[in-house]
Amino acid sequence: MITVNEVSKSFGSTPVLQDLTFSIRPGLMTGFVGGNGAGKTTTMRILLGVLDADSGRIEVDGAPITRDYRAGIGYMPEERGLYPKMSVLDQLVYLGRLHHMRGADAKARALELLERLNLGDRAGSRLEELSLGNQQRAQIAAALVHDPVALVLDEPFSGLDPNAVETTLQVLRETADTGVPVLFSSHQLDLVERLCDELVILAGGRVRASGTRDELLAAHAEPEWELHADADTGWVRGLPGIEVLHFDGGRARFRADTPQAAQRVLADAAARGPVHRFGPVTRSLHEIFTEVTR
Numbered sequence: 469m470i471t472v473n474e475v476s477k478s479f480g481s482t483p484v485l486q487d488l489t490f491s492i493r494p495g496l497m498t499g500f501v502g503g504n505g506a507g508k509t510t511t512m513r514i515l516l517g518v519l520d521a522d523s524g525r526i527e528v529d530g531a532p533i534t535r536d537y538r539a540g541i542g543y544m545p546e547e548r549g550l551y552p553k554m555s556v557l558d559q560l561v562y563l564g565r566l567h568h569m570r571g572a573d574a575k576a577r578a579l580e581l582l583e584r585l586n587l588g589d590r591a592g593s594r595l596e597e598l599s600l601g602n603q604q605r606a607q608i609a610a611a612l613v614h615d616p617v618a619l620v621l622d623e624p625f626s627g628l629d630p631n632a633v634e635t636t637l638q639v640l641r642e643t644a645d646t647g648v649p650v651l652f653s654s655h656q657l658d659l660v661e662r663l664c665d666e667l668v669i670l671a672g673g674r675v676r677a678s679g680t681r682d683e684l685l686a687a688h689a690e691p692e693w694e695l696h697a698d699a700d701t702g703w704v705r706g707l708p709g710i711e712v713l714h715f716d717g718g719r720a721r722f723r724a725d726t727p728q729a730a731q732r733v734l735a736d737a738a739a740r741g742p743v744h745r746f747g748p749v750t751r752s753l754h755e756i757f758t759e760v761t762r
């Protein structure tokens with residue numbers, strides 16, 4: 469497990485990360501979300517050792533991270549960084565060799581990854597000849613070619629079409645399933661909600677919320693309910709233990725003091741006519757994100 473422990477970083481007099489603490493667990497995909505300038509890239513750079521923290525520690529299984537461990541991380545930096553004029557296959561092999569792979573092994577692994585990422589037919593093309601989305605796939609292959617001990621990916625899904633998102637996701641999921649910790653940043657909350665096992669929400673250089681999707685939903689759950697009935701629902705207003713939040717003809721959204729009070733609304737509604745919909749309001753990650761980063 470990789471742990472970011474009380475990490476702080478300022479650029480000049482501007483604090484960018486403040487006492488940042490979270491974990492990236494083996495075998496899980498951890499989504500790192502936050503608005504522009506929240507500090508995601510800075511955190512990843514500190515994790516990789518590209519940048520030094522002012523204070524705090526990066527640990528692996530409770531011990532300080534080593535240079536060897538860092539060298540084994542598959543990193544996809546924000547500024548990308550493959551050579552535009554070199555063929556995709558040649559540079560993947562080159563990167564594998566930098567990680568001490570035998571040439572033949574690096575080539576076999578590179579070809580396998582390109583095939584998996586639907587880029588097999590472009591192996592001989594120069595990077596600059598590829599579309600941006602295909603360059604992105606090549607970058608993902610570059611992070612994976614040496615069978616990394618961990619993956620740290622800065623916006624790996626940006627610019628990918630929906631099919632490429634799916635294939636990339638499968639490849640990352642298979643990598644995580646081998647016990648590798650995976651951290652990826654993304655602005656696409658719908659994607660993060662669907663893909664990741666754990667989430668870390670960052671705002672203003674601080675962790676505002678973290679945990680599994682269900683934990684976040686439970687922690688930020690509001691005891692709100694909605695009723696959609698055939699008949700006017702104005703009568704809900706007068707009930708004890710109920711506070712109506714929105715009301716629009718046959719629809720009402722309300723807060724209930726107890727689940728029993730909510731169930732009484734359902735019973736009363738059913739007695740008055742057909743009920744189309746009744747239940748607790750399900751919140752989206754988007755709502756929670758907006759709330760915790762406000």
Ligand SMILES: Nc1ncnc2c1ncn2[C@@H]1O[C@H](COP(=O)(O)OP(=O)(O)OP(=O)(O)O)[C@@H](O)[C@H]1O
Pocket residue numbers: 479484502503504505506507508509510511
């Ligand atoms: N080398 C630097 N010198 C000065 N300020 C920096 C430097 N690198 C980052 N910053 C500042 O640190 C803050 C965090 O930036 P960072 O790139 O980590 O955010 P981010 O969450 O990755 O944002 P985005 O989603 O826009 O990529 C920003 O205000 C940025 O301007």
